[in-house]
Amino acid sequence: MGSEHAARLALAPSLVRARGLSKRFAQRQSFSRKEFLVDALTEVDLDLPSQCLTTLVGESGCGKSTLASCLAMLERPDRGEIWLEDRDLTRLSPRDQRKLRPNIQMVFQDSAGALNPRFSAAEIIMEPLEIQRQGTRKDLRARACDWMAEVGLSPDWADRRPLEFSGGQRQRLAIARAIALKPKLLILDESLSGLDLSTQAQILNLLLDLQAEHCLTCLLISHDLTLVGQVADFVLVMQQGRIVESGPRAEIFRRPQHPHTQQLLASSRVAESAFRAAAGGRS
C-alpha cells in the first residue's frame, strides 16, 4: 500500500457519522410473561470515511447486524444520531426517509432469502429501480442486464429465478441489485459467510472493483478478521454492543490495543495463509 493511499485515507471526510447510538430489544421467555432487555447497541460512535472500505468485525451476537440495520434505516435506534453527509437520518419523516433510502443499500447474509423467489434475475435488479420510478420497464430491463454483466453474470440468465443460481452467483445478483440504485454507502452484512473460500475471494475482488469504479463507501461486516482484514482501509472492532477499537487497518493489525482485538487477531492468523492462497495474492 503506497504512501499516496495512506494520505488519501487520512484526509477522507466522513460520509456517515453516528453518535451515541443505542438500541435495546425486549425479549420474552417462552411460556412466560417475563421480559428481559438486551442491549444490542450501547452508545456507539462511528465514522465511515467517504469512498473507503471499512470493516466491522466482532463475534456473533455482538450487535453488528443491528448496527447495520440502524444505518440502513431498517431499525430505528432508541437514542443517538446518524448523519449521512449533512442530514440526520433518525429525524427524517417517513417520506424523506424513503427519498434518501437509495443512498444506503445493504447486501444481506442469506442470499437465498434476500432475493424474492418469485422474481427472475432481471426483475430482482429492476425491483429497486421500479420502486424509485427510474424508468420504463423495457429500459430498466436493459439496465438490469448491464448490471448483471457488470457483476460477472451472463445477461442470458436474466430470466432465471434465484434458486437456479449458486450461492456465489446469488450474492453477485444481490450486489447488482444493491448498486443499481447508485448508493453512496453499501453495507454488506456478513455477505461472504456461507460461501467457500475461493468464492469469498472472488466476491471480495468484485466488490473492490465496483468500489473503485463507482466511488462507493463500503461497510463490510464480518465475524472473520482474516477475510476482511486483507482489503479494509479501516477496521472497527465490536464487542457486546460497543465499538471497542477503531482505526486504520495497518495500525490495528500492528498495534491492537483492546484485548478483544488481540484475541480476534490471534485466532485469525491461523487461517490467514489459506485465504491468501485462495485470493490469489490480492491485497
Added chain:
Amino acid sequence: MKYLRRRAIHGVLLLFGVSVLCFLFSDLAPGSFFDEMKLNPQISPSTVAALRSQYGLDQPLALRYFLWMKSVARGDWGYSFAYNAPVRSLLVVRARNTMILTTTATLLAWLIAIPLGIWVADCAGRLQDRLAMAGTSVLLAVPELVLVLALLYWIVRTHALPVGGMASPNADSLALWAKLRDLAAHLVVPVATLVLASLPILLRHVRASIIEVLRAPFIQAARGHGIGRARLLFRYALPAAANPMISLFGLSIAGLLSGSLLVEVIMGWPGLGPLLLEASISRDIHVVVGAVMASTLFMILGSFLADVMLLVVDPRVRLD
C-alpha cells in the same frame, strides 16, 4: 396433460373407494327404509316384502352395489325411496341452494379475512392486533349452533329480516330484482353465521403467514429500497404468503357442500343439509350415498384447484 389425466384417474378411484365404503357402512347399520312400515298395522308384511323386492333391498350387497353403479352410469345416481325420484334430480336442486349459501359465505369470509389479516399482521403486537386476536379467540370458542341461535333470536325480536327458509311465500309473484332482494334478505343470517364461524380460522392463517413473510430478508431489502407500505404488503408479502392460504382455500371449496349442514337445518334453508338429515334418519340410502359422493367430488375439485393455483402463483412449484 399427463398430470391432468393422472389426477382424473386418482379422483375416479377415490370416488369408487368412497362409494364402496358408503355401501358397506350403510349395510352395517341396522334397519332399512321400509322397516318403519312394519310397525304400521295397516300395511301388511307381504306389502312391505313386495316393496323391498321392488326396490332391490332383498338382494345381496354386491348386487345392490352393481345396480347402483348401473344407475350412476345412466346419470340417475340411484333412486330415492322417500321422494320416489332419481337422486340426481333431488341433489342438483338442493346442492344449488346450498351453493348459493356457501359460495356467498366463503367469498365474503375470504374477502374480509385477507385485507383484515394483512392489516392485523402489519400491526402485530400492537393494540389492534391484540383486539383482533381476542375477537377471533371468542369466535372460535363459540359453537356455530350458538351463533346461529343468537342471530335468530335477534331477528325474531327485531323483525329486521325474514326468519328461515330461502324465499318469502309471495316470492313467485315478484319481479326479478325484488326476488333477488328477497333472497338476499333470507341469506343474511345463515351467511353471517357461516362467515363468523370460518373467519377466525382464515384470519389467523392469513395473519400468521404474512407475519412470517414480513420477517424475510427480501422484504427487508425491499423496505431498504424505499417501497411504500401498501405495495410492500399487497405486491410482495401477499404473494409470498399465498401458498398456505391457497391450500386453505382448497379446503374451503371442499367444504362448499358440507360446511353448512347445521345452519341449513336450523334456518330451514332448503339445501343439502335437511335432505341429508332426513335421508340418514329414514335410511334413504341412495340419497346419503349421493350426497357423500357429491361432497367427495368437491373435495377432489377443491384440492385440484388449489394445486393449479399454486402452480400458477409460485414459480418454484413444478408438476413433477
